[in-house]
Amino acid sequence: xxxxxxxxxxxxxxxxxxxxxxxxxxxxxxxxxxxxxxxxxxxxxxxxxxxxxxxxxxxxxxxxxxxxxxxxxxxxxxxxxxxxxxxxxxxxxxxxxxxxxxxxxxxxxxxxxxxxxxxxxxxxxxxxxxxxxxxxxxxxxxxxxxxxxxxxxxxxxxxxxxxxxxxxxxxxxxxxxxxxxxxxxxxxxxxxxxxxxxxxxxxxxxxxxxxxxxxxxxxxxxxxxxxxxxxxxxxxxxxxxxxxxxxxxxxxxxxxxxxxxxxxxxxxxxxxxxxxxxxxxxxxxxxxxxxxxxxxxxxxxxxxxxxxxxxxxxxxxxxxxxxxxxxxxxxxxxxxxxxxxxxxxxxxxxxxxxxxxxxxxxxxxxxxxxxxxxxxxxxxxxxxxx
Ligand SMILES: Cc1cc2nc3c(=O)[nH]c(=O)nc-3n(C[C@H](O)[C@H](O)[C@H](O)COP(=O)(O)O)c2cc1C
Ligand SMILES: CC(C)CC(=O)C(=O)O
Numbered sequence: 001x002x003x004x005x006x007x008x009x010x011x012x013x014x015x016x017x018x019x020x021x022x023x024x025x026x027x028x029x030x031x032x033x034x035x036x037x038x039x040x041x042x043x044x045x046x047x048x049x050x051x052x053x054x055x056x057x058x059x060x061x062x063x064x065x066x067x068x069x070x071x072x073x074x075x076x077x078x079x080x081x082x083x084x085x086x087x088x089x090x091x092x093x094x095x096x097x098x099x100x101x102x103x104x105x106x107x108x109x110x111x112x113x114x115x116x117x118x119x120x121x122x123x124x125x126x127x128x129x130x131x132x133x134x135x136x137x138x139x140x141x142x143x144x145x146x147x148x149x150x151x152x153x154x155x156x157x158x159x160x161x162x163x164x165x166x167x168x169x170x171x172x173x174x175x176x177x178x179x180x181x182x183x184x185x186x187x188x189x190x191x192x193x194x195x196x197x198x199x200x201x202x203x204x205x206x207x208x209x210x211x212x213x214x215x216x217x218x219x220x221x222x223x224x225x226x227x228x229x230x231x232x233x234x235x236x237x238x239x240x241x242x243x244x245x246x247x248x249x250x251x252x253x254x255x256x257x258x259x260x261x262x263x264x265x266x267x268x269x270x271x272x273x274x275x276x277x278x279x280x281x282x283x284x285x286x287x288x289x290x291x292x293x294x295x296x297x298x299x300x301x302x303x304x305x306x307x308x309x310x311x312x313x314x315x316x317x318x319x320x321x322x323x324x325x326x327x328x329x330x331x332x333x334x335x336x337x338x339x340x341x342x343x344x345x346x347x348x349x350x351x352x353x354x355x356x357x358x359x360x361x362x363x364x365x366x367x368x369x370x371x372x373x374x375x376x377x378x379x380x381x382x383x384x385x386x
Contacts, residue, residue, distance in 0.1 A: 010339065012355075013311045013332050016348050020091070020338035027179050028090040032334045035278030036171035041286070042278025045309030048286030052318045053377035060364035065357045069368045071326055072160060072248055072269065072303065074132050077107035078353050079368060080316060083274075083307045083328035084136035084162065084252075086115035089187045091337035092344070096123045099333055102345035104128035106353070111162050111328065114138045114149065117183070119190040121156045134160040134250065138167065139237060141229045149191060150245050161245060162272065163237075166253025168230040171280040238266040250305075253280075255290040257297035264301050271298065273306040277330045288319060292385040295323030313355025317363065320371045 010016045021029060035042030067078040082103050089095030096118040103110035109132040112123050124133045135153035139146045150161065175181075183189070229237075241249055248269035253276060254260055263271050273291045275284045287308030295304050306319050307328035319327045329352075336348035365371050376382060 010347065011351065013335070013348060013352060016332060016335035016339050016344070020335040023338045024091065027181060027184065030175035030179055031087070031173075031181050032085075032091070032331060034173055034175045035282065036173055036280055037282035039278060039282065041275050041282050041284050044286040045275070045278055045288070046311060048288045049309055049312075049315045049318055051379075052288070052382065053379070054314065054317070054359075054363060055375050055377050056362055057364035057375070060366065062361040062364060062366050064366060065360045066367050067353065067356055067360070069326065071109050071132055071305075074130075074159070076109055076131065076326075078349075078356070079320060079324075079326040080106075080310075080349060080352055080356065081109040081305075081326050081328045082111060082333055083272075083277075083330040084111040084113035084164075085330050085334060086113045087117050087183055087187065087189075088334065088337060089117035090184065091334045092341040094341055095187075095337070097126060098337055098342035099345055100124070100126040100133070101342045102336070102349060103133075104131050105346055106349050107131050108349070109134065109326070111136050112158070114191060115189050117187045117190055120149075120153055120158070122190075124156050124158060127157070132160070133158050134162050136162040136164055136252065138164060139229045139232060139241075141231070143240070145192075147244050150241075150247075152191075154245060154247060158247070160248040160250055160269070161241070162250045162252050163241065164252045164276075165232070165259075166255075166274065166276050166280050167228065168232065169228070171276070171282070173279060234262055234266055238268065242267070254294060255284060255287070257293045260294040260297035260304075264298055268302060270303040270305065272328060273304060273324070274308055274328075277308055288315075288322065289385065291319065291322045291324060292382075296386070310352075313352060313357070313359040316352065316356045317359040317365075317371060318376065320368060321373055321375045323373075 010019060069076060069079045082099060088099060092098055096116045100110055100123045104126055111134045112120055113136050127133060135158040250270040250272060251263050251268050252272040253274050254263060254271045260271060271294060273287055273294050275287050287306050291306050298304055303325040304323060305326045306324045307330060310316060310327050310329055316327050332348055333345055336345035363375050
């Protein structure tokens with residue numbers, strides 16, 4: 001992982017991480033880089049990719065390789081998309097706007113976090129007029145707050161809602177607890193009137209009654225758990241969402257066949273197989289290991305995407321071979337921002353894109369549609385998942 005000090009131009013995604021490490025303060029680095037508890041799942045997300053072996057075919061015409069594909073019917077230049085990650089202004093002062101410009105330049109999709117440090121209207125302003133922007137949602141007990149956010153996202157032009165379902169409460173991130181992590185000023189959670197801390201006078205009273213003051217660290221379980229709705233259920237939450245929006249609903253954080261079937265049953269339009277980058281329940285299986293059973297369960301009825309541990313072109317290839325329509329990147333975007341803002345994210349996307357093209361050419365696949373499970377070694381472990 002360590003980049004020699006003389007290397008200042010990254011040539012792979014791990015280089016971006018090593019450079020970002022030298023640029024970010026401890027508070028931001030730990031918030032971005034670490035995972036929950038022992039970080040076993042964070043580690044497994046990457047390790048599981050290395051256990052999958054490729055099975056290339058030869059003498060296929062790969063003089064032209066195309067990474068073009070589509071998301072919910074909208075064409076994109078590459079299946080490499082941007083996952084929602086909160087508080088990007090800590091990595092670069094242009095934060096989510098820099099990321100949005102890089103996504104537009106690459107003609108790929110970006111999902112904006114509810115907890116962005118730039119207002120949602122300002123971010124989509126950087127669209128190239130075509131590339132998809134989706135809005136990630138956390139739902140609150142205070143539904144009018146959620147409804148207003150949804151309506152704002154719709155009005156601004158976001159084309160889908162990504163409901164994160166693996167975060168009824170926030171995972172235990174030890175480094176953040178030790179650092180008493182707070183979003184440093186001047187940054188704020190820009191989609192909310194002031195901060196997330198206080199929205200209405202009665203909520204303020206409720207928080208104060210719970211011993212929460214204006215100095216309580218922002219990523220304190222008590223605050224966000226108080227505000228996020230841990231009581232969400234299939235039968236209440238999806239119909240409620242449907243009643244307030246006509247946008248497609250993508251569920252982010254599904255890891256099992258049972259929940260994948262329920263997502264189809266409840267009319268969801270897509271699934272992102274994800275363990276939240278190992279930041280929620282430590283000890284859950286790697287996202288790439290969960291992908292085959294989810295793909296099998298939905299039987300092609302809705303699109304399935306994945307995120308978690310994608311760092312190389314061959315990782316993207318393996319995820320597509322296992323049935324993902326596209327993959328999403330979390331931390332690498334933050335490393336690109338920390339390295340060099342918008343330009344840094346573009347460079348990071350370019351490198352991963354080039355690596356995907358290389359993997360496709362060397363596996364004998366000229367198009368994304370040509371990538372199938374046949375390009376993976378059928379080990380007993382993989383067979384048991386397919
Ligand atoms: C710093 C950070 C903040 C994140 N914030 C959110 C968020 O606000 N909403 C969400 O659904 N997922 C969030 N995620 C999870 C990502 O969307 C994604 O699932 C995960 O980062 C993918 O793993 P990767 O970092 O290995 O690519 C966050 C991840 C990181 C690293
Ligand atoms: C504010 C947090 C809940 C954002 C998040 O999803 C994360 O840090 O993983």
